[in-house]
Amino acid sequence: MKQAALAEAAGISASYLNLIEHNRRKIGGKLLVQLARTLEVEPGFLADGADATIHDTLQAAARAAVDSFGTVPETGRIDDLAARFPGWTGLIAAQQKRISGLEAAVEGLRDRLSHDPVLAEAMHEVLSSVAAIRSTADILARERDLDAAWRARFHRNLHEEAERLSARATAMLGHFEAPDARGAALSATPIETVEALFDASAHHFPEIEEAGAQAIPAILARSPGMEDAATRALGERMLSRYAEDAQRLPLSRLLPAARACGFDPGALLGLGAGDVALVLRRLAALPRAEPAPSFGLAICDASGALLFRRRLASFSIPRFGPGCPLWPLYAALARPGQPDAGLLEMPQGARFRVWAVAQPVAQTGFGTAPVVQATMLVAPHEATGPASAGGNLAAQPILAGPGCAVCPRETCPARR
Amino acid sequence: MANRILLVEDEANILEAIGFILSRDGWDVRGHGKGETAIEEIDRVAPDVLVLDVMLPGRSGLDILRDVRARSETRDLPVLLLTAKGQARDREQAMSLGANAFLTKPFSNDELIATVRALANGHATGTAQPADTPRDDA
Numbered sequence: 430m431k432q433a434a435l436a437e438a439a440g441i442s443a444s445y446l447n448l449i450e451h452n453r454r455k456i457g458g459k460l461l462v463q464l465a466r467t468l469e470v471e472p473g474f475l476a477d478g479a480d481a482t483i484h485d486t487l488q489a490a491a492r493a494a495v496d497s498f499g500t501v502p503e504t505g506r507i508d509d510l511a512a513r514f515p516g517w518t519g520l521i522a523a524q525q526k527r528i529s530g531l532e533a534a535v536e537g538l539r540d541r542l543s544h545d546p547v548l549a550e551a552m553h554e555v556l557s558s559v560a561a562i563r564s565t566a567d568i569l570a571r572e573r574d575l576d577a578a579w580r581a582r583f584h585r586n587l588h589e590e591a592e593r594l595s596a597r598a599t600a601m602l603g604h605f606e607a608p609d610a611r612g613a614a615l616s617a618t619p620i621e622t623v624e625a626l627f628d629a630s631a632h633h634f635p636e637i638e639e640a641g642a643q644a645i646p647a648i649l650a651r652s653p654g655m656e657d658a659a660t661r662a663l664g665e666r667m668l669s670r671y672a673e674d675a676q677r678l679p680l681s682r683l684l685p686a687a688r689a690c691g692f693d694p695g696a697l698l699g700l701g702a703g704d705v706a707l708v709l710r711r712l713a714a715l716p717r718a719e720p721a722p723s724f725g726l727a728i729c730d731a732s733g734a735l736l737f738r739r740r741l742a743s744f745s746i747p748r749f750g751p752g753c754p755l756w757p758l759y760a761a762l763a764r765p766g767q768p769d770a771g772l773l774e775m776p777q778g779a780r781f782r783v784w785a786v787a788q789p790v791a792q793t794g795f796g797t798a799p800v801v802q803a804t805m806l807v808a809p810h811e812a813t814g815p816a817s818a819g820g821n822l823a824a825q826p827i828l829a830g831p832g833c834a835v836c837p838r839e840t841c842p843a844r845r
Numbered sequence: 846m847a848n849r850i851l852l853v854e855d856e857a858n859i860l861e862a863i864g865f866i867l868s869r870d871g872w873d874v875r876g877h878g879k880g881e882t883a884i885e886e887i888d889r890v891a892p893d894v895l896v897l898d899v900m901l902p903g904r905s906g907l908d909i910l911r912d913v914r915a916r917s918e919t920r921d922l923p924v925l926l927l928t929a930k931g932q933a934r935d936r937e938q939a940m941s942l943g944a945n946a947f948l949t950k951p952f953s954n955d956e957l958i959a960t961v962r963a964l965a966n967g968h969a970t971g972t973a974q975p976a977d978t979p980r981d982d983a
Contacts, residue, residue: 559950567953
């Protein structure tokens with residue numbers, strides 16, 4: 430993109446943009462977000478920490494290179510490399526991010542194949558056609574004494590099966606191309622439809638922030654899939670919790686404090702007056718315009734079943750079944766009320782900061798254990814600022830994954 | 846007298862192709878395409894080896910395998926399961942239910958012949974490996 434076009438898109442003059450590019454003007458707030466959106470990069474990439482972002486991304490690329498190719502890049506000279514060849518290092522960093530994104534997408538697809546009966550059947554049909562073609566072609570090529578009637582029959586079968594394969598492959602592609610969270614065949618469960626409702630609004634509802642729970646019926650009415658009673662009831666429940674959260678911790682109180690600490694969850698726990706999960710949920714529901722890291726969210730019950738997800742492009746949370754047993758989400762269940770933080774390293778080398786807590790959500794009676802849910806907030810490591818005190822952020826990263834069903838860590842001791 | 850093999854597979858062209866090569870290998874081949882009547886067909890045909898597709902109309906191959914192992918008359922029948930690539934869970938379940946071998950589609954004719962021969966000779970092959978030698982009659 431040319432400088433003039435970028436300046437125009439961001440609503441500033443070309444000369445002002447020039448000053449920013451040469452580090453003669455500080456950049457922040459809405460302008461930072463606007464420029465990042467125009468350039469399709471994370472806001473943190475453009476901010477003062479751009480070098481740190483590239484440094485972290487190149488570190489991740491180096492770790493991936495060691496794991497995947499056995500090559501050992503000179504990680505001690507990353508800063509030297511970045512200073513001498515900023516264009517090339519930027520390109521490597523961008524490609525590393527793209528690789529991470531694609532690998533997360535592949536993990537998601539593998540997950541779908543393992544757990545999605547519609548897709549599994551479609552795949553079986555395609556492979557059955559391939560099997561028929563392979564066997565038939567092998568007979569035609571190798572059986573020299575095949576009589577004319579059999580030969581004609583197998584030729585006909587081959588043609589018929591090729592036609593069938595074409596139709597089956599097209600049908601299967603249709604499944605893959607269905608909008609991830611909204612395809613009717615692939616997102617039939619109430620929880621997925623409700624997650625699609627939240628995804629469509631980037632998990633932020635300005636009308637609930639302003640008008641509270643009375644805005645919920647209008648949101649449900651405009652959202653697809655809410656005709657089903659169970660889905661609508663779940664949607665109502667999740668939006669009601671959102672409304673309650675917005676009332677207990679309004680943006681007018683959250684945003685100034687969050688901006689002041691660089692959106693560090695560890696520094697904001699006090700805002701919940703003891704309810705840490707409330708703070709984590711509110712950070713996963715910030716307005717898009719805020720220069721905050723991309724936050725993902727996972728909520729599970731005491732059985733480990735995932736009740737709600739806000740996905741990150743690069744942090745794969747399974748569509749079905751449990752996540753990785755090493756996630757602090759599950760460790761938190763063993764220590765209700767004690768928030769924890771940690772650093773996760775995914776199989777492809779991408780690192781994420783996580784903050785988790787388990788809290789009672791209902792009491793069943795005197796002398797009985799409460800109903801507990803765990804909540805985990807996730808953010809890309811490079812998008813977060815310096816860690817606040819507490820938790821295991823400074824410790825070695827936890828070598829985690831997206832969930833055993835789709836995790837390539839074959840020797841992981843936690844593997845099911 | 847030739848050993849008898851029953852192929853329970855709903856894809857007619859697979860049935861015809863593998864039926865043909867197994868016949869050429871000396872087997873008395875019988876085919877059946879429906880899951881829900883497979884058990885009756887097994888009783889009727891009394892095969893020496895059973896080849897079962899996992900995904901069948903009416904009843905899955907895994908359910909049929911469970912019944913085969915539960916019935917005294919078929920408990921020891923050698924069973925080869927046909928699964929599709931990427932369905933590791935099917936394979937794990939097949940082996941835990943007592944399948945003697947499995948092949949993943951698309952398999953080669955050589956793999957099929959080698960696996961069926963191994964089963965007939967009383968060898969449980971587990972994960973069938975691709976045959977690295979040409980067939981005798983090729």
